[in-house]
Amino acid sequence: MPDRKFLVTFSPHDRNPETTDKVMLTVIIAMLPIIANSVWYYGFYAIKGYVLTSLFCIGFELLFNKISGRPCSLKDNSALLTGLLLAMNMPAAAPWWIMLVGSFVAIIISKQVYGGLGQNPFNPALVARIFLLIAWPVEMTAWIQPTPIIRGFLFDTVSSATPLGTMKSDLLAKGHVVTANLASYTDQLIGNVSGCMGGDGAIFVLIGGLFMMNRKVISWHIPVSFIGSLFLFTGIVWAVNPARTVDPFMHIISGGVMLAAFFMATDYVTSPVIKRAQIVFGIGCGLITGIIRIYGSYPEGTGFAILIMNAFVPLLDKYMRPLSFGEVKK
Amino acid sequence: MPFFGFKGGVHPDYNKSLTMEKPVETLPVKPGDKYYLPLSQHIGAPAKPVVSKNQQVKTGELIAEAGGFISACLHSPVNGKVVSISHVVHPMAGRMEGIVIEADETNDEFVPISDEGTFQQIVQRAGITGMGGATFPTHVKLSPPKEVDSLLINGAECEPYLTCDHRMMLEETMKIIKGAVLIKEKLRIKNLIIAIEKNKPDAIKLFRKYEKEYGFELVPLYVKYPQGGEKQLIKACLNRVVPEGKLPVEVGVIVHNVGTAAAVYEAYTERKPLYERIVTVTGAVVNPKNLRVRVGTPILTLVEACGGFVGIPKKMVMGGPMMGMAVTSVETPVMKGTSGIVVYREEDMPNLTKYPCIRCGRCVDACPMLLVPSIMDRFVKKEMYEALEEHHVLNCIECGCCSYVCPSRRTLVGGFKTSKRHIMQMIKERGAKNA
Numbered sequence: 001m002p003d004r005k006f007l008v009t010f011s012p013h014d015r016n017p018e019t020t021d022k023v024m025l026t027v028i029i030a031m032l033p034i035i036a037n038s039v040w041y042y043g044f045y046a047i048k049g050y051v052l053t054s055l056f057c058i059g060f061e062l063l064f065n066k067i068s069g070r071p072c073s074l075k076d077n078s079a080l081l082t083g084l085l086l087a088m089n090m091p092a093a094a095p096w097w098i099m100l101v102g103s104f105v106a107i108i109i110s111k112q113v114y115g116g117l118g119q120n121p122f123n124p125a126l127v128a129r130i131f132l133l134i135a136w137p138v139e140m141t142a143w144i145q146p147t148p149i150i151r152g153f154l155f156d157t158v159s160s161a162t163p164l165g166t167m168k169s170d171l172l173a174k175g176h177v178v179t180a181n182l183a184s185y186t187d188q189l190i191g192n193v194s195g196c197m198g199g200d201g202a203i204f205v206l207i208g209g210l211f212m213m214n215r216k217v218i219s220w221h222i223p224v225s226f227i228g229s230l231f232l233f234t235g236i237v238w239a240v241n242p243a244r245t246v247d248p249f250m251h252i253i254s255g256g257v258m259l260a261a262f263f264m265a266t267d268y269v270t271s272p273v274i275k276r277a278q279i280v281f282g283i284g285c286g287l288i289t290g291i292i293r294i295y296g297s298y299p300e301g302t303g304f305a306i307l308i309m310n311a312f313v314p315l316l317d318k319y320m321r322p323l324s325f326g327e328v329k330k
Numbered sequence: 331m332p333f334f335g336f337k338g339g340v341h342p343d344y345n346k347s348l349t350m351e352k353p354v355e356t357l358p359v360k361p362g363d364k365y366y367l368p369l370s371q372h373i374g375a376p377a378k379p380v381v382s383k384n385q386q387v388k389t390g391e392l393i394a395e396a397g398g399f400i401s402a403c404l405h406s407p408v409n410g411k412v413v414s415i416s417h418v419v420h421p422m423a424g425r426m427e428g429i430v431i432e433a434d435e436t437n438d439e440f441v442p443i444s445d446e447g448t449f450q451q452i453v454q455r456a457g458i459t460g461m462g463g464a465t466f467p468t469h470v471k472l473s474p475p476k477e478v479d480s481l482l483i484n485g486a487e488c489e490p491y492l493t494c495d496h497r498m499m500l501e502e503t504m505k506i507i508k509g510a511v512l513i514k515e516k517l518r519i520k521n522l523i524i525a526i527e528k529n530k531p532d533a534i535k536l537f538r539k540y541e542k543e544y545g546f547e548l549v550p551l552y553v554k555y556p557q558g559g560e561k562q563l564i565k566a567c568l569n570r571v572v573p574e575g576k577l578p579v580e581v582g583v584i585v586h587n588v589g590t591a592a593a594v595y596e597a598y599t600e601r602k603p604l605y606e607r608i609v610t611v612t613g614a615v616v617n618p619k620n621l622r623v624r625v626g627t628p629i630l631t632l633v634e635a636c637g638g639f640v641g642i643p644k645k646m647v648m649g650g651p652m653m654g655m656a657v658t659s660v661e662t663p664v665m666k667g668t669s670g671i672v673v674y675r676e677e678d679m680p681n682l683t684k685y686p687c688i689r690c691g692r693c694v695d696a697c698p699m700l701l702v703p704s705i706m707d708r709f710v711k712k713e714m715y716e717a718l719e720e721h722h723v724l725n726c727i728e729c730g731c732c733s734y735v736c737p738s739r740r741t742l743v744g745g746f747k748t749s750k751r752h753i754m755q756m757i758k759e760r761g762a763k764n765a
């Protein structure tokens with residue numbers, strides 16, 4: 001009888017069909033409505049942006065694999081995901097070299113040098129965004145007016161302010177928010193406002209987010225605690241003094257909060273693995289965003305908030321570990 | 331009808347329909363066939379042989395006696411001759427000490443065990459071990475050091491593919507009930523609960539009929555793996571939590587598998603020792619079946635009785651897909667705890683492409699013991715056993731839920747199993763130093 005022709009592995013011998021590359025692909029699919037929406041409003045700019053950042057990110061990932069002699073890691077789909085996210089966090093009119101630098105910072109500096117997929121403490125796309133924002137503030141805030149694609153590919157770079165930017169400058173200049181200067185809820189929800197390529201159009205982000213929840217790729221914990229705490233916090237400030245800030249609903253549909261809450265704060269690698277720690281993480285993101293927006297000099301705050309909370313993830317996971325089954329509290 | 335549930339767990343594909351409807355067939359004994367009997371069929375000390383080479387033995391005759399309190403007797407599964415006492419294939423240890431018997435005549439009779447002594451002694455003499463896979467010697471469990479108020483009979487059978495318990499519940503209902511009642515009465519236990527997963531409605535219906543008459547309580551269980559884990563079962567049926575590192579007795583419960591209850595009945599009333607059991611043979615075999623086979627029968631014989639392999643077998647698992655052992659040889663014999671043989675072809679095997687841990691938290695959500703497998707796995711890789719101990723790795727029941735859900739195919743349980751051994755050793759040494 002021929003022995004040893006059978007494969008021996010540890011149990012279990014059956015696995016859930018979900019694999020890491022498929023999970024990443026699901027997130028990419030969930031981004032399609034957002035991508036479509038930005039192409040609708042920014043036409044050629046958006047297409048160029050998504051294509052360039054994706055190619056740059058994939059290129060840097062490959063390059064690093066080659067240099068470090070590691071096997072190709074493209075098949076996990078995470079580089080593509082980072083590329084798309086990075087584009088969403090940039091103004092449509094950002095020049096190509098900004099995208100190149102951003103992709104370098106995202107893939108090489110904030111992911112690969114830490115050891116690649118799963119090892120980075122901070123969300124790569126966000127590190128890149130914040131880096132660019134600090135290094136090239138002018139290019140990173142060169143917002144263009146959204147123009148539906150049916151009016152043709154427009155190439156005019158009419159600079160215009162984001163709604164939250166307008167709010168902040170009104171507040172600084174006049175001491176109170178001028179509601180009349182703000183975009184309507186509808187425009188904000190469908191993304192017909194200036195801003196990052198994928199940051200506005202709350203409805204489309206929500207569609208993607210619900211899709212991910214439905215596919216069990218993400219859970220409600222981070223988005224709900226993030227959005228909920230921002231809503232509550234800004235709501236309280238607004239209720240006390242409506243001239244101080246916009247209403248809480250406006251807060252949660254503008255400035256990329258939805259994108260941040262569903263697509264960036266939920267990044268597996270840089271968020272807690274324990275559910276109740278995720279809630280604390282989400283609340284932290286929401287509160288810091290609110291504090292920056294209302295008391296800081298920067299109008300948005302979601303990116304900073306998530307990066308700050310990323311730093312707390314190891315602590316949250318450590319101290320919020322549930323008691324194991326039957327464990328006696330000491 | 332109480333139901334309290336537990337956190338975590340997974341819902342694998344059950345694949346039970348292959349054999350669910352198939353009545354148990356008895357695999358005949360053929361003269362000339364060899365039976366391989368490892369001396370360690372159970373947790374605890376191996377048994378000690380009491381026969382010698384070339385000795386003629388009868389079915390049910392004692393061939394090795396318990397090597398201590400936590401050990402079990404071994405009986406000849408057939409009439410035949412002891413052809414060797416040396417090494418036989420063992421699913422866990424590779425090869426180990428064992429007795430080989432060659433059958434010479436077919437006969438359904440057996441040598442009855444003596445009925446002297448206490449209930450526990452009779453059970454011990456019959457060589458009964460847990461039939462659900464953990465193979466703890468049954469008489470030990472029947473000698474609780476503490477007062478027990480509840481006896482739980484485990485008919486969950488939550489492992490995918492396996493249907494041997496299900497068939498037994500349908501075909502040997504009375505043996506199970508009477509065995510359970512017997513244990514209850516002998517140990518003066520107040521409550522008797524029989525728990526069955528809801529995906530066996532026919533079994534539930536059948537047991538319902540006898541609920542009043544025999545004074546037990548039937549608890550239909552939510553279908554979720556590892557519902558049949560002792561600690562999960564106790565939580566689900568009685569809402570009691572077994573403290574970490576303790577046995578069910580600690581909370582006044584003992585748990586026995588349905589097959590064990592039936593074996594206890596057979597031992598006590600029919601004086602039959604444990605030398606055969608029901609095994610589900612399934613997966614890539616021509617005609618999957620539930621077979622009643624003698625302990626010691628090589629897997630190949632079982633597969634042949636099912637019409638042989640379909641395609642090229644790539645992996646053979648003894649037990650279920652979640653906790654079973656992959657065996658290397660078709661010579662591996664059926665043991666007292668062998669509930670199933672699952673054959674996989676290359677194409678039946680899951681995609682095992684490994685990725686780094688992406689910290690998705692799926693393993694954390696799936697762990698029924700509320701551990702943090704992803705973080706523990708990092709300590710495994712770095713051999714940080716102290717940190718693992720602090721993360722309660724010893725509480726891991728090795729159910730495999732974490733590995734099952736991991737999209738990056740980390741070998742989580744594998745690492746925990748190995749680490750647990752290291753840590754036990756560490757604790758022992760610590761104890762020795764302090765003593």
Ligand code: SF4
Pocket residue numbers: 273686687688689690691692693694703704707732735736737738739740742
């Ligand atoms: S399931 Fe796998 S990839 Fe996800 S956190 Fe656990 S070990 Fe990491």
Ligand code: SF4
Pocket residue numbers: 696697698699700701703725726727728729730731732733742743746
């Ligand atoms: S094998 Fe251990 S760590 Fe993994 S899910 Fe089961 S109990 Fe938890």
